[in-house]
Amino acid sequence: MKKVLHPAATRGSANYGWLKANYSFSFANYFDPNRLQFGLLRVLNDDFVAPAMGFGQHPHKNMEIVTIPQTGALKHQDSMGNEGVIKAGDIQVMSAGSGVEHSEQNASTTEAVTLFQIWVFPETENVTPRYDQKRIAPLLTPNCFSAVVKPRSEAAGDDLWIHQQAYFNIGEFSEDTELTYTLHHKNHGAYIFVITGTVFVDNETLTDRDAFGVWETDTISLTIKENSRVLLIEVPMN
Template identity: 50%
Template sequence: MKTVYHAADSRGHANHGWLNTHHTFSFGSYRDARRTNFGVLRVLNDDEVAAGRGFGSHPHDNMEIISIPLEGDLEHKDSMGNTTVIRQGDIQVMSAGTGVVHSEKNKHADREVKFLQIWVFPNARNVTPRYDQLAMDADKETNAWQQVLAPQAAAVAGTVWIHQDAYFSIGRFDAGTHTDYTFNKAGHGVYLFILEGSAEVDGQQLGTRDGLGVTATERFTLIAGPEGARVLAMEVPMN
């Protein structure tokens, strides 16, 4: 098994006043040739958006974009005609394909919204843009990996899908719990991101917002720390 560790405080950081953001991989003005991507996982941004503020209309193409609100709610509008609210506990996907314009705004005027913005390279270019979202079942992530995203061919009830051979799972583990993760496909890697608490994998201690890439294995064991852990696992092709 091979691992690559990214401490939370080693991420790129920018505070624009209305947006306080941390970048696991190179993004915007943050550039690190050693941290451009993890396989087809291109962007992992940890965003805080001020009350009533947000991202104005802007374009994307040929990228799979995933948003996961961690606190608060986001209002989404796009050129496909969607006007929705992405709430804490939801997962949203957007295939930009041939091109889409969208905006995201903090729904609340009295508090921040915190969400993960994730970009994945697609396995097909110039697809028809599409949008989907669902409310994740919090009960299913208790001491287990709840799969929330999969490729189209493997998507089942309770998952969204993207144009890539990727699998995302979220688990909330009690203190001291040992949990195995088994890869869906040979040659994939898993990037773990600690949403809450702490954990250990292969002797590596992980705190909140730390990241760990795991490759060259078929499975690994995660041990939740003394305060428990909530973890996002992003399994992706490495080429």
């Protein structure tokens, strides 16, 4: 087993006034050659956006983008004709593919919005851009990890999916839980990001916004304390 520990305090950060951001991996003006990505997971940004502010129309290409608001609501508009609001408790996926432009604005004039934006490299480039979103709660089983985004090849019905052999798992734990997560493929790794709470894994104690990457293993054993919320992203490592 190989591993990497990313304590919350070691993330990159930026404060633009209207935007306060924490970067798990090199992004914008933050560059660390040891933190370029985790396998094919390229970006995990933890953003705070002030009321009525946001990101104007800007382009993306050949990236799978997952947005998970934590508080507040984000107004989305894109060149595919999609327009709507993503609220806390929602998850949005967008395949930028051959090219798309979008804007993201705080939908409130009085309350901040906080969100995670996550980028994964696609397995196929220049696909037709696409967009989807869902409420998270109906996708979850209590006190275990539930896959809320899957590879296209494994999606059924109205599952959320992306163009990559990656799995986005969310766990909401109302009680102390011990579990083993089994990776889907031998060349995969898992990036465990504690949203809130406490997680014990491989003799490490993780708390709010700490992260732990694991690869070259088939399984991962975790002990998770009550009232914890955890994001586990499984990705190919090459």
